[in-house]
Amino acid sequence: QSVLSQPPSASGTPGQRVTISCSGSSSNIGGNIVNWYQQLPGTAPKLLIYSNNQRSSGVPDRFSGSKSGTSASLAISGLQSEDEADYYCATWDDSLHSWVFGGGTKLTVL
Amino acid sequence: QVQLQQWGAGLLKPSETLSLTCTVYGGSFSGFYWGWIRQPPGKGLEWIGEINHSGNTNYNPSLKSRVTISADTSKHQFSLKLSSVTAADTALYYCARGDWVFWGQGTLVTVSS
Numbered sequence: 531q532s533v534l535s536q537p538p539s540a541s542g543t544p545g546q547r548v549t550i551s552c553s554g555s556s557s558n559i560g561g562n563i564v565n566w567y568q569q570l571p572g573t574a575p576k577l578l579i580y581s582n583n584q585r586s587s588g589v590p591d592r593f594s595g596s597k598s599g600t601s602a603s604l605a606i607s608g609l610q611s612e613d614e615a616d617y618y619c620a621t622w623d624d625s626l627h628s629w630v631f632g633g634g635t636k637l638t639v640l
Numbered sequence: 641q642v643q644l645q646q647w648g649a650g651l652l653k654p655s656e657t658l659s660l661t662c663t664v665y666g667g668s669f670s671g672f673y674w675g676w677i678r679q680p681p682g683k684g685l686e687w688i689g690e691i692n693h694s695g696n697t698n699y700n701p702s703l704k705s706r707v708t709i710s711a712d713t714s715k716h717q718f719s720l721k722l723s724s725v726t727a728a729d730t731a732l733y734y735c736a737r738g739d740w741v742f743w744g745q746g747t748l749v750t751v752s753s
Contacts, residue, residue, distance in 0.1 A: 575677075587741075620685075
């Protein structure tokens with residue numbers, strides 16, 4: 531059971547906009563920055579978004595992040611087949627004194 | 641360009657100690673935390689812990705009793721030791737810089753009798 535809650539799956543067709551949610555609490559998302567990672571099959575995770583809404587170097591502007599209260603979201607617009615991957619949110623938890631991850635969302639491009 | 645190269649034993653027996661090392665090439669070693677993350681087969685990511693150049697550490701509470709992370713700043717290396725492993729510790733282990741921009745290639749560690 532992950533500290534942060536993500537939907538296990540999401541899907542969309544090419545060109546569509548997809549949103550992936552990440553829900554936490556006041557001890558984690560509510561008081562700290564959120565990062566998002568993309569993991570393509572067989573590869574190490576890649577930092578997509580840091581500090582809630584900052585794109586990491588080289589990440590297309592089709593990817594955007596936002597945070598409100600104890601929840602965060604990753605939006606992908608103009609969906610492309612190469613976006614098919616697992617996506618994880620992460621943040622620091624003040625109660626656990628630990629980084630915590632969401633369980634991951636598998637994005638399928640139909 | 642910063643690169644992280646990790647190595648260590650990939651097959652352990654239950655009760656043994658997992659030992660992995662990560663060497664950082666390029667960039668600064670000080671000024672960052674350096675961490676370990678693992679991913680059981682087919683499952684999500686789990687943060688194990690981190691260390692900075694001063695030796696300050698933070699550990700996942702669920703693993704804290706079995707984990708030791710150390711660093712050798714002169715060699716730009718940091719290491720993970722996880723004691724008393726069981727099959728539940730079977731996972732792909734990654735090292736990463738604390739800002740999560742740079743990651744090692746991953747090491748599959750299997751615990752089996």
